[in-house]
Amino acid sequence: MPQEQELHGGHINAPVLVDGTVRRTPTPRSPYIRRLLDHYAAHRWPGAPRHLGTDARGRETLTFIRGLVPWEYDERVAADDSLTALTRLVRTAHDLTAGHELAGSGEVVCHNDLTYRNTVYHDRSGQLLPTALIDWDLAAPGRRIHDIAHLCWQFLHLGPTCDPHWAAHRIRHVADAYGLPREDRADLVPTVLWWQNRSREGIEQGAASGNPALTDLCRRGVPQHIRAAQEWTTTHSEELSALL
Ligand SMILES: Nc1ncnc2c1ncn2[C@@H]1O[C@H](COP(=O)(O)OP(=O)(O)O)[C@@H](O)[C@H]1O
Ligand SMILES: [Mg+2]
The missing domain is CATH 3.90.1200 (Aminoglycoside 3'-phosphotransferase; Chain: A, domain 2)
Structure with missing residues (x-):
């Protein structure tokens, strides 16, 4: 069973990191957001995560973008x-x-x-x-x-x-x-x-x-x-x- 790591800095969806990818609970708007992220991917725009599919628990899988996300205002x-x-x-x-x-x-x-x-x-x-x-x-x-x-x-x-x-x-x-x-x-x-x-x-x-x-x-x-x-x-x- 891969380890799940909590991701800090969010207050709503509480996504987790599993096997180097982000897992998020889907919402009713997920199909639209998926089409949007696929659209950015089709244009090879690196400014948004890529949608990779759905995991065994029904969660959306997205690429984890390395870097620093300020949790507090900087x-x-x-x-x-x-x-x-x-x-x-x-x-x-x-x-x-x-x-x-x-x-x-x-x-x-x-x-x-x-x-x-x-x-x-x-x-x-x-x-x-x-x-x-x-x-x-x-x-x-x-x-x-x-x-x-x-x-x-x-x-x-x-x-x-x-x-x-x-x-x-x-x-x-x-x-x-x-x-x-x-x-x-x-x-x-x-x-x-x-x-x-x-x-x-x-x-x-x-x-x-x-x-x-x-x-x-x-x-x-x-x-x-x-x-x-x-x-x-x-x-x-x-x-x-x-x-x-
Ligand atoms: N694709 C990603 N790449 C890098 N970090 C991410 C990614 N998705 C989420 N995170 C980290 O997890 C935190 C919470 O995720 P977010 O999608 O903002 O959830 P919420 O809806 O709870 O605000 C972000 O502030 C960021 O630190
Ligand atoms: Mg957020």
Whole structure:
């Protein structure tokens, strides 16, 4: 019997490592996610895990991507080169799905959970450079700006510990590195607020209907933490948008 090793850094699916591959419990959305990962594989894009099949216990088997996944926020993920490489990864993921049937009536397929805990990095002389995006469970058709706003919220750690002037420069850097169209930029900070609201409500509603993973997030104070980030973003929204 191969040994199963717990993988840290996730709160929802609790995947394990077996024989050098990742095993995840399937969800109703797994067939769509599998088609998406197969689409990236067909384009030889190395920025996402490969779907390898289903194991004897009915779990999905994915390639394990070697590198470093920060479980806790590490400010190096907001450094210039790191953010530039990240936005290029996201841009490629989006461009590969633009106009494809996987994107349905959306502009592209969005990852919808872009955060450092779902990003594999390489440590290059102390610099963290992203190489792949993992945890595609929430991927769905959407607008490019949805992922860019989520990315800004998470990788810049927008919230009470953040300097709004610094954050405004970083947001501009992300928008430029991605090539976000001028006409979309005014929507960026409102979309961060939309995500914060949606995420908090999703956790609270899921916990209220008995979902154990979301109940655990509530027990650890995550909704209050998101609410504080939301209040901070509202207070500073003008300054955060000023350079866009
Ligand atoms: N394909 C993969 N390659 C490398 N590490 C992975 C991979 N899949 C998961 N992990 C590790 O397991 C952790 C939890 O996996 P994730 O898919 O994010 O689950 P959850 O849905 O619980 O957030 C990640 O933060 C990462 O450290
Ligand atoms: Mg995750």
